Amino acid sequence: MSGGPLDPPLPHRIASRAGAAGRDVQLQQFVNRATDIRDHARVEALDAAFGSRTEAVRTLAGQIKQHTLDHLDHYVGQFADAATAAGVHVHFAADGPAANEICLAIARRRGCRRCVKSKSMVTEETKLVPALQAAGIEAVETDLGEFIIQLDDDAPSHIVAPMIHKDRRAVGRAFEREIGAPYTEDPAELTAIARAHMRVQYQRADLGVSGANFLVAETGTVVICTNEGNADLSVSGPPVHIAFVGIEKLVPRLQDLPVFLKLLARSATAQPITIYTTMLTGPRRAADHDGPEEMHVILVDNGRTRLLAPDTRELLRCIRCGACLNTCPVYRKVGGGHAYGAVYSGPIGATITPLLAGLENYPDLPHASSLCGACFDACPVRIDLPGQLVRRRREMVETRVTGLLERSLMRAWAWSLRGPRRYRMATRLQRVGLRALGRAGWIRRAPPPLAGWTRERDLPVPARRSFHDWWKKRERGGRP
Amino acid sequence: MRITLFIPCLTDAFTPRAAVAIVKILEYLGHDVDVPATQTCCGQPMFNAGFHVEAKRLVTRMLDVFDGDATVVTPSGSCAALIRHHAPTLYAAGTPERQRVENLGGRLYEFVEFLVRVERMDLAAHDVRWDGDVTEHFPCHGRGIGLGDETMSLLRGIAGVRLHPLEHRDQCCGFGGTFAVKQPAISGGMLREKVSCIAATGADVVVCNDAGCAMNIAGGCHRAGTPVEVRSFAEILAEGLELLTREEPS
Numbered sequence: 001m002s003g004g005p006l007d008p009p010l011p012h013r014i015a016s017r018a019g020a021a022g023r024d025v026q027l028q029q030f031v032n033r034a035t036d037i038r039d040h041a042r043v044e045a046l047d048a049a050f051g052s053r054t055e056a057v058r059t060l061a062g063q064i065k066q067h068t069l070d071h072l073d074h075y076v077g078q079f080a081d082a083a084t085a086a087g088v089h090v091h092f093a094a095d096g097p098a099a100n101e102i103c104l105a106i107a108r109r110r111g112c113r114r115c116v117k118s119k120s121m122v123t124e125e126t127k128l129v130p131a132l133q134a135a136g137i138e139a140v141e142t143d144l145g146e147f148i149i150q151l152d153d154d155a156p157s158h159i160v161a162p163m164i165h166k167d168r169r170a171v172g173r174a175f176e177r178e179i180g181a182p183y184t185e186d187p188a189e190l191t192a193i194a195r196a197h198m199r200v201q202y203q204r205a206d207l208g209v210s211g212a213n214f215l216v217a218e219t220g221t222v223v224i225c226t227n228e229g230n231a232d233l234s235v236s237g238p239p240v241h242i243a244f245v246g247i248e249k250l251v252p253r254l255q256d257l258p259v260f261l262k263l264l265a266r267s268a269t270a271q272p273i274t275i276y277t278t279m280l281t282g283p284r285r286a287a288d289h290d291g292p293e294e295m296h297v298i299l300v301d302n303g304r305t306r307l308l309a310p311d312t313r314e315l316l317r318c319i320r321c322g323a324c325l326n327t328c329p330v331y332r333k334v335g336g337g338h339a340y341g342a343v344y345s346g347p348i349g350a351t352i353t354p355l356l357a358g359l360e361n362y363p364d365l366p367h368a369s370s371l372c373g374a375c376f377d378a379c380p381v382r383i384d385l386p387g388q389l390v391r392r393r394r395e396m397v398e399t400r401v402t403g404l405l406e407r408s409l410m411r412a413w414a415w416s417l418r419g420p421r422r423y424r425m426a427t428r429l430q431r432v433g434l435r436a437l438g439r440a441g442w443i444r445r446a447p448p449p450l451a452g453w454t455r456e457r458d459l460p461v462p463a464r465r466s467f468h469d470w471w472k473k474r475e476r477g478g479r480p
Numbered sequence: 481m482r483i484t485l486f487i488p489c490l491t492d493a494f495t496p497r498a499a500v501a502i503v504k505i506l507e508y509l510g511h512d513v514d515v516p517a518t519q520t521c522c523g524q525p526m527f528n529a530g531f532h533v534e535a536k537r538l539v540t541r542m543l544d545v546f547d548g549d550a551t552v553v554t555p556s557g558s559c560a561a562l563i564r565h566h567a568p569t570l571y572a573a574g575t576p577e578r579q580r581v582e583n584l585g586g587r588l589y590e591f592v593e594f595l596v597r598v599e600r601m602d603l604a605a606h607d608v609r610w611d612g613d614v615t616e617h618f619p620c621h622g623r624g625i626g627l628g629d630e631t632m633s634l635l636r637g638i639a640g641v642r643l644h645p646l647e648h649r650d651q652c653c654g655f656g657g658t659f660a661v662k663q664p665a666i667s668g669g670m671l672r673e674k675v676s677c678i679a680a681t682g683a684d685v686v687v688c689n690d691a692g693c694a695m696n697i698a699g700g701c702h703r704a705g706t707p708v709e710v711r712s713f714a715e716i717l718a719e720g721l722e723l724l725t726r727e728e729p730s
Binding site for chain 2: 028367465
């Protein structure tokens with residue numbers, strides 16, 4: 001089944017959306033400004049907290065995650081035991097439909113009709129909300145951004161800031177149209193409208209669904225970071241709480257958590273810590289004032305164990321902070337338009353989507369990067385994202401997803417570089433050919449394979465004399 | 481010092497003046513410069529495009545061409561990053577080739593990196609003057625070899641240079657090798673943003689040390705009708721030292 005911005009017809013071509021996103025001046029301004037502000041604030045916040053130790057902190061965080069992934073079987077088991085001991089029902093789901101079915105079975109057994117749900121990228125993967133609705137269960141997104149996206153029947157365009165492509169006028173219109181609120185553009189009034197609307201949803205709900213930012217293996221604790229407190233309200237009022245969590249969210253011990261809480265908040269939104277950091281270990285106990293009667297954790301695989309292969313394991317370190325999106329010049333150009341055509345966008349999306357959904361289905365994504373390296377610099381857990389993108393390209397060549405024409409051209413080019421005589425000959429041919437095409441030193445329209453170049457910019461013609469020819473002549477003539 | 485130059489394909493064909501400037505500066509500094517005639521390409525375009533069998537053949541060629549213990553200087557930060565960081569991954573650990581490529585990576589420097597880290601050139605000790613309004617773009621692969629604002633600092637050390645800071649100086653210009661051809665719409669969007677930032681500085685010359693980025697930015701400025709010349713730092717320095725005749729911005 002395909003449909004919706006994150007579920008495009010396959011194979012998905014990024015150009016089908018990138019062009020439109022690039023021409024939408026207003027969208028460009030929103031996304032550029034929002035990502036630029038966040039990117040600068042991130043650098044400042046990390047520098048203020050860690051200074052010259054920033055690299056060491058990121059390395060430590062990466063090592064903790066890598067260690068956890070290297071021993072994932074152990075830590076999944078430890079978490080399951082500890083959480084079960086704390087009264088949590090722990091489930092394992094191989095893929096999205098399986099995870100949704102576990103949730104639906106619980107809802108059926110408990111007779112749940114109304115679900116409040118906090119932000120979770122995993123539930124975007126599993127398409128939980130449509131599954132709940134199809135089962136006759138009303139499902140409301142309680143994260144403000146996700147709520148607005150839901151009202152507009154739109155899809156999130158950023159891991160952390162799902163409505164980065166919308167402005168407050170769009171929000172005012174959605175509130176007026178969908179929940180009958182008087183139109184306003186004032187952010188404080190808009191927030192008050194959402195708050196009043198949401199309170200009623202919390203009171204009526206009989207099922208709370210959340211994601212999780214971290215799972216602590218030693219204690220069986222589910223850790224949720226939000227800035228709106230919506231996760232707390234979503235999971236503490238209703239009698240049933242179900243957390244959808246990717247298996248890569250584990251950290252070994254409670255004492256490993258602070259470095260991640262510090263890095264996550266700073267990398268995502270330049271905060272010292274998220275406004276709400278909630279640690280849930282089991283359902284309501286006798287002495288508690290609130291909390292669910294039943295608590296479930298669904299550990300979702302959905303392709304993750306495939307990424308555990310040694311070459312791609314580092315990708316599972318990702319803590320979904322969105323820093324690589326904010327700093328990426330490509331995301332800034334196309335991100336607001338759902339150009340990545342999948343749940344995860346930006347550099348991390350460009351490399352994991354083809355692994356999860358098939359290189360042949362997303363052949364443009366590994367190439368949607370200039371390999372500038374800004375993401376590698378920004379990543380709080382030191383994932384070599386440019387290196388991973390190159391590996392996807394290599395896999396495309398090896399599996400012949402890369403077309404015959406491109407393979408032939410690249411191999412011919414490589415052949416021409418394998419000896420000085422061929423190289424000189426090719427350089428001379430290139431010089432004569434391009435100089436013939438040029439006028440006053442520039443080519444305005446070049447034939448393939450350089451047509452893409454001259455579509456956007458002029459091509460300078462090669463210099464009259466190459467460096468190596470200059471050098472040879474100078475050597476022959478003797479130095480002055 | 482005996483210095484071997486590695487002049488990659490784009491510099492060789494499109495911006496040879498940058499390489500000539502490097503030769504003249506290194507000789508001015510008293511070095512003995514050699515350019516092996518058998519050199520071609522380090523294989524970076526193939527590596528980045530995922531053609532690693534082809535890239536490995538070219539890197540292996542490089543190991544023979546630049547065999548020995550001489551310091552190697554190149555104008556390209558991205559080629560330096562390839563040899564230093566990426567090429568070793570093409571060979572199994574512990575093999576003789578892996579050792580040779582690591583050895584080469586350890587003695588190969590991008591030109592500005594060489595001036596700052598090896599030569600430790602103090603411009604104040606030289607009679608260097610270059611009058612003009614300049615801004616600087618930071619090529620992304622400076623990141624890959626750990627460079628930051630070295631070129632800006634060097635430019636500030638040249639009498640007569642009026643340096644105008646470039647907004648988003650370290651944001652990619654959209655070149656990215658085959659990326660510029662394969663994803664023209666995205667690449668072009670990035671380039672237009674770079675060109676408008678350059679135009680906003682009011683500078684006549686933008687300094688850019690990587691030949692690929694320089695071609696891209698020059699082509700973008702020319703298409704946009706922005707009258708800015710693209711030069712490498714080596715050209716500015718060579719002109720400032722009167723080793724090259726100044727090319728007036730046209």
